[in-house]
Amino acid sequence: MKNLSRLLFVTVLLVCFSTTNAQDQNNPWAVTIGVNAVDAYPVGEDAPQGGYFDKFFDVGDHWNILPSVSTIAVSRYLSDGFTFTATGSINRIDKFGDAGVDDLSYFGLDGRVSYSLMDLVGSKTIDPYLGVGGGYTWLDEIGAGTLNGTLGIKFWISEKVGIDVQSTYKHAFEDYLPKHFQHSVGVSFKFGGTDTDGDGIYDQDDACPEEAGLEIFNGCPDSDNDGIQDSKDDCPNTAGLAEFNGCPDGDGDGVMDKDDKCPAVAGLKALMGCPDADGDGVADGDDNCPNESGPAANNGCPWPDTDGDGILDKDDKCPNEAGTAANNGCPEVKPTxxxxxxxxxxxxxxxxxxxxxxxxxxxxxxxxxxxxxxxxxxxxxxxxxxxxxxxxxxxxxxxxxxxxxxxxxxxxxxxxxxxxxxxxxxxxxxxxxxxxxxxxxxxxxxxxxxxxxx
Missing domain, CATH: 3.30.1330.60 (OmpA-like domain)
Known part of the structure; x- marks a missing residue:
């Protein structure tokens, strides 16, 4: 039986590693360092153990915890949400369910394939997962193989650092190793992403992986720094405007030089790039009164306003008496x-x-x-x-x-x-x-x- 359990453990590890995908993924590797707790009580056995999940969180009476770093795990992303993890752990056992035992040593070496449910929950920081695998556990230097099932959750506090909390049920294949739960909490560090062009964008997400570029353009360059990536810029080496596909507007008036009747002087789009100093809608070159607002019908010069009420005489029913526009140029009798x-x-x-x-x-x-x-x-x-x-x-x-x-x-x-x-x-x-x-x-x-x- 002992040889069978060892064979099963080796088989699980080989299967897991054989499915490792060498594809280039962002930060495919992770190392987790933490502590673990071993609980042999809620496993569906008679006293001094108990029923399945009975007193599952009875930390004080049933959990064996080594007050130091006691777990280290190395993970490799496979594909499509699957990850392989190899874990080593140590502990000291002085509680066997409701019974006390001598200070027994505990060593575990386990392999697991887990599936992330992050996409299912729709979060970028909360990463629950399910795992299955096997391992080999030594209790007081006597070992046996186990079949393991894991439920865990990771909380990613940054792109590369997270907190990993998990609970694993270990079913032993030898009578001298009891079935038990092993819980752990640790800090995970992701690494291993590839960035060929060194622009800070991993190749997997880089539309131009061999040419340094900007994140806003998925890693593609903008040589003239005008906010338009080179592949869409008609003038990639001269800073220009997006509305002109990256080509310049010499006087900065929003009218492309080839369409600008006054390319050396900033003007208005409505006047083909020519200026209108008095803002009357008549270009200065055509305005007989360029510094005094007036209608185009009067060549840019103002119509007279005899009473100075802002209403031109041609529209003023009381041209010699100041009034209001609401009263057609005549004065209001009383204020509102x-x-x-x-x-x-x-x-x-x-x-x-x-x-x-x-x-x-x-x-x-x-x-x-x-x-x-x-x-x-x-x-x-x-x-x-x-x-x-x-x-x-x-x-x-x-x-x-x-x-x-x-x-x-x-x-x-x-x-x-x-x-x-x-x-x-x-x-x-x-x-x-x-x-x-x-x-x-x-x-x-x-x-x-x-x-x-x-």
């Missing part, structure tokens, strides 16, 4: 709610010197924006209201709010807004819009508002 909201958003940002009705310098831009809106509605009348927070006496706040409201009115009048269209009044601290007990609330209450008068 949206316009009033914009006007008040400016008014609330007017900044006064502390305790005074004089403006801070940075407020001038805000006031000018308000003037522009008032001018858009020359027939509308407005009320300027001043408000303060509750700090200080009520009479002082009333007077300050009145002066500030009138200061805004005076500014508007000084900048072209008719005085009879504007009134100003202060309301002191009477109409807060926020809590005067907080700093943020007081800041909101110090404000100027603009109301539309009926």
């Amino acid at each position: 709610e949206e316009v009033m909201e914009t006007l008040n958003s400016y008014a609330r940002t007017i900044l006064f010197d502390t305790g005074k009705a004089s403006f801070k310098k940075e407020t001038d831009q805000v006031l000018q924006a308000m003037v522009a809106i008032f001018k858009e509605y020359p027939r509308a009348d407005f009320a300027i209201e001043g408000h303060t927070d509750s700090v200080g006496s009520k009479s002082t706040n009333q007077a300050l709010s009145d002066r500030r409201a009138n200061a805004v009115r005076d500014y508007l009048i000084a900048n072209g807004i008719a005085a009879d269209r504007l009134t100003a009044a202060g309301y002191g601290e009477d109409n807060p819009i926020a809590n005067n007990k907080t700093r943020a609330g007081r800041k909101e209450n110090r404000r100027v508002e603009v109301k539309l008068k009926n």
Whole structure:
């Protein structure tokens, strides 16, 4: 029987190695170093052993673990998800199921063909596998052959490094070697990939394995570094653009030189590569007013706009009175709610010197924006209201709010807004819009508002 088990072990190893494929695979070799645990309890035997998988994870009572590196394995990828692994392991046995035994030596030499289920689970990092094989195990220096079945999983933390966790059932062919489970965990290191041209891309994945190239092009070169691989580049030695199949555009305007009417000056595609300084759609060479926007129908010069409202006289129903496009060039009688909201958003940002009705310098831009809106509605009348927070006496706040409201009115009048269209009044601290007990609330209450008068 002993010779039979040895013969079976040798046969399994020879079969496994004979199926090794010499094809070039990325990192076909791997070495795993780790620790193992031997458990003779859950194997379907009578006491001191137990039923199949009974107390399978009873580490403290049943597992024999050597507190050092105790397993080393060498693996070779075969093909189509199959891998052959040869494993050597050592241990010390002092637990035989529920019984204690003398400190017995344990040596194992095993071969296994496993099949990866990584594609089935659809992961690039989680690699479960099933394996079958055989081996020879020595217990207290007496050996016997085993038939092995393995379930394991690898967690690849990088392209070449992973954690390997597995459990193997070993069925012995001799009575003096009990059936048992051997569990192991280790770190796996893959190696052995071939990269003929040294470009960092393995030959198996390299479309140009004998010519150094770039990963983005599956290992094929881009000699002029223009982002277009040489095989698809009409000008492989001169940097160009993808839209021109790698050929250049001298002035960089997006128009290929052969189609560019102004090849030495950057221009627009719509104008065959010629420039349009004023952006009116008329090429500078054909534009009588190259620095002033105008229609092609007027040779690039603008149509007149007498009232300056942005609506050309030819389209303006009120050419001598500034208006809006929505009203065909005529002025709007009253601003919309949206316009009033914009006007008040400016008014609330007017900044006064502390305790005074004089403006801070940075407020001038805000006031000018308000003037522009008032001018858009020359027939509308407005009320300027001043408000303060509750700090200080009520009479002082009333007077300050009145002066500030009138200061805004005076500014508007000084900048072209008719005085009879504007009134100003202060309301002191009477109409807060926020809590005067907080700093943020007081800041909101110090404000100027603009109301539309009926």
